[in-house]
Amino acid sequence: STSGGKPKPPPVTRYNLNNVTISPSPVENRENVLILTPMARFYQQYWDNLMRLTYPHELITLGFILPKTKEGNAATTELQKQIAKTQKSSPERDRFKSIIILRQDFEPPIPSQDEGERHKMQNQKGRRAAMAKARNSLLFTTLGPATSWVLWLDADIIETPPTLIQDLALHDKPLVAPNCFQRFYNAEKKAMDERPYDFNNWQDSPTAQELAAKMGPDDILLEGYADMATYRALMAYMQGEDDDQNMEVPLDGVGGTALLVKADVHRDGAMFPAFPFYHLIETEGFARMAKRLGWQATGLPNYKVYHYNE
């Protein structure tokens, strides 16, 4: 710790958590946003969309966690290439405040990342427990005392409004989730179309609660599987006719594709349970835990973001 023979006094930093505002006007209040992305594959459209976000980049810290697989190595290489370009050669206004890249230290439970394989019901518990740990590792090591907001954004979210952060923050909710759709070619209509993608944003149902009550302590409820009909109200299907972008609905479960969280929710201890928590796991368990801590999740059925179509 000497430089040029002169001992350098080590850093002491003091933070008053009261002075970190978390407001509906985050740009005006210069609030720091942490964007967290677990990444198994790199998509150029994800990066391009991220670059187009109009929230001041100098207030944004990016955090990534990538698995130690062949795919994860390839994604890391591509990610680092884009980061180098942005942070070194792009105009200053494009550059982010700081970027942290973590490589996971545990093996992913299923080797293949193909959609068919990863959505198989019997693979879900192990896979989502591993995802929960990846999200927690990322969260626990990147959240700082000066962070106001955490935006969870999956690596395959390739299209959002450029004002995503400002728009979501304006709702001034502890957790707020846009509706995640997917564009596809509709062969019948012979035209591009869109369909709901993320089924983890839901409102609880009596059926789901009865199912849970009959379960063993280690069983989990899953959404979107025909042989486990929960009759929960899915935000995916709440898209309104009137198309009011600001329409809000309360949610009991959330997904992680895109989710803005007030940093205080995480600082109180809300994380992604890798174990069954009220028979829920990962992002859905996170919503339950946040609620347990007094923080209610909100969904925006008509505010859309788009998932990659494999």
Place this chain on the structure above:
Amino acid sequence: STSGGKPKPPPVTRYNLNNVTISPSPVENRENVLILTPMARFYQQYWDNLMRLTYPHELITLGFILPKTKEGNAATTELQKQIAKTQKSSPERDRFKSIIILRQDFEPPIPSQDEGERHKMQNQKGRRAAMAKARNSLLFTTLGPATSWVLWLDADIIETPPTLIQDLALHDKPLVAPNCFQRFYNAEKKAMDERPYDFNNWQDSPTAQELAAKMGPDDILLEGYADMATYRALMAYMQGEDDDQNMEVPLDGVGGTALLVKADVHRDGAMFPAFPFYHLIETEGFARMAKRLGWQATGLPNYKVYHYNE
């Protein structure tokens, strides 16, 4: 972000969590230790004991969280005085790697810090929920990707072996708790004596499990209250005749007075529940959550640290 007109490339850091060792030889492996202390009062003996720790200070980061009360303000002033002395005027080997001081942004639930008041049973749930949130705020904002160990050390622990960190790490356990005692003047014996202090280090009992099974979902079990006899086996009373310093016992609940935790336990998501978790809260709930994630707590009945005597 310009200095002298020349744009400075913003920081990009890359961490491979696999390269962060967590070993029984932390000094040899240059492992980073984060010492976390929630502090309502400042005791000079706490600081003096901390300074005497022989673990290389340049590998130690200190994190404090203090309440926004009159007492908390006074403690902050005294703490900062000692920090300034150490980091600026002491020999380089005494200085810590870095120090973070947080001021809490929520009100403590009971105004008085007197022992009688804070140990009243009806005050425990709110008080320990607030402590859990304080610990989580501290943990979530100071843990880094390069941290190997977290030492939880209460601000009123005034005496430990100087080799505390090395001694505890040598056990190579995910969570390891020394036995917390208190020195006092024994009027009968007319001599200084010692007695057990921390009753949160325990092994579960059938009675406690039966009590829990009959409780409402939001009720919590507390240890050390006559009107709620749990018959748990308390580490406080396990101090052996043979006095083998290395004796290990498994624990189901832990206290926070002194506790060494492998950083991976926290990175997996283990935190201090501010809500009843299996009818446990705060540090005891933390042990339960760690276990849920596959990490077993260990106690050292004969390895002692000492709590201040008010």
